[in-house]
Amino acid sequence: MDRTxxxxxxxxxxxxxxxxxxxxxxxxxxxxxxxxxxxxxxLLYSIGKDSSVLLHLMRKAFFPGKPPIPLLHIDSTWEFRxxxxxxxxxxxxxxxxxxxxxxxxxxxxxGVNPFDYGSNAYTEVxxxxxxxxxxxxxxxxxxxxxxxxxxxxxxxxERIFSFRDRSHRWxxxxxxxxxxxxYNTWRRPGECLRVFPLSNWTxxxxxxxxxxxxxxxxxxxxxxxxxxxxxxxxxxxVDDERMRLVEGEHPEIxxxxxxxxxxxxxxxxxxxxAATIEQVVQELIETRHSERQGxxxxxxxxxxxxxxxxxxxx
Amino acid sequence: xxSLTTPATRQDLTVKPCEKDLLRFxxxxxxxxxxxxxxxxxxxxxxxxxxxQLVALQSESRKHxxxxxxxxxxxxxDGLEDEQQQGITIDVAYRYFAxxxxxxxxxxxxxxxxxxxxxxxxASNADLAILLVDATKGVLTQxxxxxxxxxLLGIKHVILAVNKMDLVDxxxxxxxSICQDFKxxxxxxxxxxxxxVPLSARHGDNVAEPSAKMLWYADGSLLHQLESVYVGxxxxxxxxxxxxxxxxxxxxxxxxxxxxxxxxxxxxxxxxVVLPSGKxxxxxxxxxMDGPLEEAASxxxxxxxxxxxxxxxxxxxxxxPGNRPHVSRHAEAMxxxxxEQTLKFDRPVWFKNSxxxxxxxxxxxxYEVDVNSLHRxxxxxxxxxSIGRCALSFHEPIAYDAYARNRExxxxxxxxxxxxxxLAAGMFLEHDVSGESGEGLADFQRARVIQSHVALERRSQxxxxxxxxxxxxxxxxxxKTTVAKQxxxxxxxxxxxxxxxDGESMRQGLSKGxxxxxxxxxxxxxxxxxVARLLNDAGQFCIASFCAPEEAxxxxxxxxxxxxxxxxVHLDASVAACRARDTTGRYAAAENGQIKGFPGxxxxxxxPLSADLTIDTQEQIDVNELAGCVIAPFHRGDAASPDRSKVxxxxxxxxPE
Numbered sequence: 001m002d003r004t005x006x007x008x009x010x011x012x013x014x015x016x017x018x019x020x021x022x023x024x025x026x027x028x029x030x031x032x033x034x035x036x037x038x039x040x041x042x043l044l045y046s047i048g049k050d051s052s053v054l055l056h057l058m059r060k061a062f063f064p065g066k067p068p069i070p071l072l073h074i075d076s077t078w079e080f081r082x083x084x085x086x087x088x089x090x091x092x093x094x095x096x097x098x099x100x101x102x103x104x105x106x107x108x109x110x111g112v113n114p115f116d117y118g119s120n121a122y123t124e125v126x127x128x129x130x131x132x133x134x135x136x137x138x139x140x141x142x143x144x145x146x147x148x149x150x151x152x153x154x155x156x157x158e159r160i161f162s163f164r165d166r167s168h169r170w171x172x173x174x175x176x177x178x179x180x181x182x183y184n185t186w187r188r189p190g191e192c193l194r195v196f197p198l199s200n201w202t203x204x205x206x207x208x209x210x211x212x213x214x215x216x217x218x219x220x221x222x223x224x225x226x227x228x229x230x231x232x233x234x235x236x237x238v239d240d241e242r243m244r245l246v247e248g249e250h251p252e253i254x255x256x257x258x259x260x261x262x263x264x265x266x267x268x269x270x271x272x273x274a275a276t277i278e279q280v281v282q283e284l285i286e287t288r289h290s291e292r293q294g295x296x297x298x299x300x301x302x303x304x305x306x307x308x309x310x311x312x313x314x
Numbered sequence: 315x316x317s318l319t320t321p322a323t324r325q326d327l328t329v330k331p332c333e334k335d336l337l338r339f340x341x342x343x344x345x346x347x348x349x350x351x352x353x354x355x356x357x358x359x360x361x362x363x364x365x366x367q368l369v370a371l372q373s374e375s376r377k378h379x380x381x382x383x384x385x386x387x388x389x390x391x392d393g394l395e396d397e398q399q400q401g402i403t404i405d406v407a408y409r410y411f412a413x414x415x416x417x418x419x420x421x422x423x424x425x426x427x428x429x430x431x432x433x434x435x436x437a438s439n440a441d442l443a444i445l446l447v448d449a450t451k452g453v454l455t456q457x458x459x460x461x462x463x464x465x466l467l468g469i470k471h472v473i474l475a476v477n478k479m480d481l482v483d484x485x486x487x488x489x490x491s492i493c494q495d496f497k498x499x500x501x502x503x504x505x506x507x508x509x510x511v512p513l514s515a516r517h518g519d520n521v522a523e524p525s526a527k528m529l530w531y532a533d534g535s536l537l538h539q540l541e542s543v544y545v546g547x548x549x550x551x552x553x554x555x556x557x558x559x560x561x562x563x564x565x566x567x568x569x570x571x572x573x574x575x576x577x578x579x580x581x582x583x584x585x586x587v588v589l590p591s592g593k594x595x596x597x598x599x600x601x602x603m604d605g606p607l608e609e610a611a612s613x614x615x616x617x618x619x620x621x622x623x624x625x626x627x628x629x630x631x632x633x634x635p636g637n638r639p640h641v642s643r644h645a646e647a648m649x650x651x652x653x654e655q656t657l658k659f660d661r662p663v664w665f666k667n668s669x670x671x672x673x674x675x676x677x678x679x680x681y682e683v684d685v686n687s688l689h690r691x692x693x694x695x696x697x698x699x700s701i702g703r704c705a706l707s708f709h710e711p712i713a714y715d716a717y718a719r720n721r722e723x724x725x726x727x728x729x730x731x732x733x734x735x736x737l738a739a740g741m742f743l744e745h746d747v748s749g750e751s752g753e754g755l756a757d758f759q760r761a762r763v764i765q766s767h768v769a770l771e772r773r774s775q776x777x778x779x780x781x782x783x784x785x786x787x788x789x790x791x792x793x794k795t796t797v798a799k800q801x802x803x804x805x806x807x808x809x810x811x812x813x814x815x816d817g818e819s820m821r822q823g824l825s826k827g828x829x830x831x832x833x834x835x836x837x838x839x840x841x842x843x844x845v846a847r848l849l850n851d852a853g854q855f856c857i858a859s860f861c862a863p864e865e866a867x868x869x870x871x872x873x874x875x876x877x878x879x880x881x882x883v884h885l886d887a888s889v890a891a892c893r894a895r896d897t898t899g900r901y902a903a904a905e906n907g908q909i910k911g912f913p914g915x916x917x918x919x920x921x922p923l924s925a926d927l928t929i930d931t932q933e934q935i936d937v938n939e940l941a942g943c944v945i946a947p948f949h950r951g952d953a954a955s956p957d958r959s960k961v962x963x964x965x966x967x968x969x970p971e
Contacts, residue, residue, distance in 0.1 A: 177431055
């Protein structure tokens with residue numbers, strides 16, 4: 001009998017399942033609950049590592065069938081090119097899933113960009129607004145996201161099934177109690193729940209799971225020579241010709257990788273030699289830096305995240 | 315240019331250990347007890363705080379800290395803006411940290427009176443609870459309330475953390491008196507594992523490292539205990555329960571039933587029954603994306619396919635024909651009321667449990683529990699944060715177990731049909747066949763221990779010997795029964811009073827209906843242990859003859875009967891030798907697959923680590939000689955005039971082989 005097959009050798013007492021197995025089972029349970037209890041669920045797919053893990057868990061949850069839940073990508077038009085290519089090639093072609101791409105065309109026409117608008121206003125126009133619009137337009141009643149409670153202090157109190165009112169607002173004082181693994185999935189027409197299957201995962205759990213399961217990811221997470229400019233503490237990769245350089249800035253080639261992915265002009269890279277997933281995990285264990293420091297978006301104010309959440313942004 | 319990034323191989327994963335186990339615990343106490351300081355301290359000392367967070371913490375501590383400019387670990391925790399201003403926490407917050415050994419999930423709950431509902435929420439998924447007490451204040455009403463809710467929600471492991479020991483000069487007597495106080499109260503609750511830890515969260519004494527200021531305390535730091543507490547046995551591995559969550563029908567060729575195993579173990583090929591319909595089938599396969607599994611256990615999310623095309627839908631429960639939950643339209647349960655609107659009787663509400671949903675009503679309130687005194691009181695209704703025992707009825711039959719037996723299938727929520735708010739969390743009580751209010755069944759008092767008026771010494775005097783148990787273990791056909799019968803006869807001739815309890819015979823009566831799966835074998839042995847204990851308590855000897863293939867269960871046997879009373883004799887022979895002399899045909903049947911989980915064939919036999927006596931029965935057994943071997947330690951008197959007082963196992967008399 002193959003030990004790895006059964007999870008234990010024959011005749012030994014059942015050990016507690018290793019933490020990754022426990023987290024995986026919990027997330028699969030949540031995903032199936034969404035499929036069973038909602039009419040029209042969607043997976044918010046950002047192409048980053050967390051949504052890649054979610055996609056992998058979706059495949060597991062509904063195996064041997066195809067996941068019955070479509071993907072929604074809110075495309076800010078400022079993504080790294082590699083991300084959109086990955087989305088098309090992997091999610092759409094290789095897995096054959098339904099991928100809905102939503103762009104705020106008004107914002108694009110008005111030339112809204114991260115350089116002139118400040119990260120808050122820009123995010124509002126190119127991410128938050130089109131997200132709310134898409135949820136309303138398609139009538140989604142559940143939106144699965146990759147949010148984790150360890151990411152940011154205000155998320156520590158987030159539910160796994162998080163209730164939003166019709167304006168997609170989150171009221172921290174009006175959340176349903178959540179006990180055991182029995183989720184209150186009731187809602188009225190027009191109401192939508194946000195669902196976070198990775199709530200109990202930490203950044204390290206995510207990476208170790210990616211390593212263990214060989215989860216496909218964009219290469220941006222691995223260290224490669226890339227053209228960068230230094231701005232304050234941030235290293236910004238010049239991903240296309242739209243990048244605005246200030247006087248005297250010259251992109252130089254440095255070996256960098258990303259810890260989170262977003263819009264390239266506001267997503268800082270880190271200098272690193274970690275060229276494989278294993279090395280990334282190793283590096284993560286060795287350097288203890290908060291993962292979101294690469295995002296200018298969080299540093300505007302101490303509690304920006306909570307305010308964004310109330311407004312409907314993840 | 316893009317590429318799919320996947321690791322080339324998994325073998326070169328340098329990060330070890332990648333796999334830890336997971337402990338979920340809840341912290342109860344109030345801000346005044348130093349709860350946030352303790353959690354922050356645990357995370358800080360366990361190395362779970364990133365360097366940039368630490369920098370931020372230092373500057374915040376200087377600005378807002380309450381620790382005289384020193385690091386104030388409480389500041390690591392507060393999340394919501396308004397709370398930061400108010401300095402209180404109003405909801406369950408989840409925190410994460412990991413050490414080399416374990417990953418921890420903390421449910422951090424507020425300690426104020428009006429937040430019973432949050433505590434119940436945090437406790438519902440926890441394996442362990444830390445109850446925080448201020449050493450200068452001792453055990454308060456609030457502490458008792460928390461302990462009661464923790465016990466109601468089925469948490470078996472409790473750590474009483476006596477904080478602020480620095481304010482009582484790290485005095486052992488102060489700590490002891492608080493412990494005694496709490497123990498007296500905790501005796502009323504179902505806490506099976508209580509640990510008591512003195513500490514100072516503010517200074518980090520005994521949080522992650524033992525403290526030089528409390529050398530009188532030797533049980534290790536709080537973190538050490540969190541890392542080492544064994545919660546594996548809390549899982550229910552006896553009762554297989556599989557609530558069907560989702561029917562998986564991607565096309566005409568495949569029909570599977572997906573869900574998470576709530577408890578127990580299932581193997582491909584085993585017979586199952588689907589409730590409430592009662593239709594039977596067999597498990598054809600256990601499907602996962604990583605390939606089919608031979609067997610799967612509690613908490614695994616998987617998909618089952620069945621041999622027969624029977625109708626199964628979301629909300630059904632798959633289990634074994636010989637071990638079923640209750641299926642009924644009526645039940646009794648404890649409710650924790652969570653809504654501002656009070657409980658209304660006979661009004662339809664949504665019911666949801668691990669399997670699915672139904673409509674039901676709360677019919678009546680038997681009593682409310684005063685969480686401060688634990689007394690029952692008559693009450694007209696339940697309001698926010700009150701707890702009471704209710705009778706419920708459902709519009710269709712519900713499959714459930716008592717919560718005390720099964721946390722997964724014994725739990726449910728009630729949801730308002732109009733507002734959709736969660737009204738209550740519920741925990742089923744043991745099914746009440748009488749239809750009476752079942753006083754006693756749901757008692758919070760532990761079942762009473764009935765003390766006999768006849769002292770054990772007097773029984774021993776009458777029988778002329780001390781009570782003892784001989785546990786005979788070994789593979790099937792290793793000679794256990796033969797030896798046991800001989801031994802019984804000889805002990806009887808020596809004048810000893812007692813009886814042989816054989817694992818196989820148990821299945822005729824006391825263990826009727828138990829199968830041969832791992833957990834059912836364990837159950838049979840544990841029932842044997844209870845019988846041995848009864849016999850010993852009556853002053854008699856017991857010869858317990860069991861295959862007992864698993865060391866963990868053998869250890870439990872010793873615990874139940876009492877190690878000092880058990881004399882463990884292991885009959886050691888190879889599988890081949892046992893198989894050669896087997897006259898019952900069991901080995902042959904096992905090899906043909908007619909018997910599953912047969913020790914020595916498709917089930918590994920773990921040899922005992924510490925038997926009192928191991929006898930080689932590899933060769934042909936001479937029964938007389940063998941019984942002589944076994945009896946030797948028991949009887950060194952003169953055979954002509956047996957001295958019954960000598961009939962006790964004497965470990966020193968064993969000649970080392």
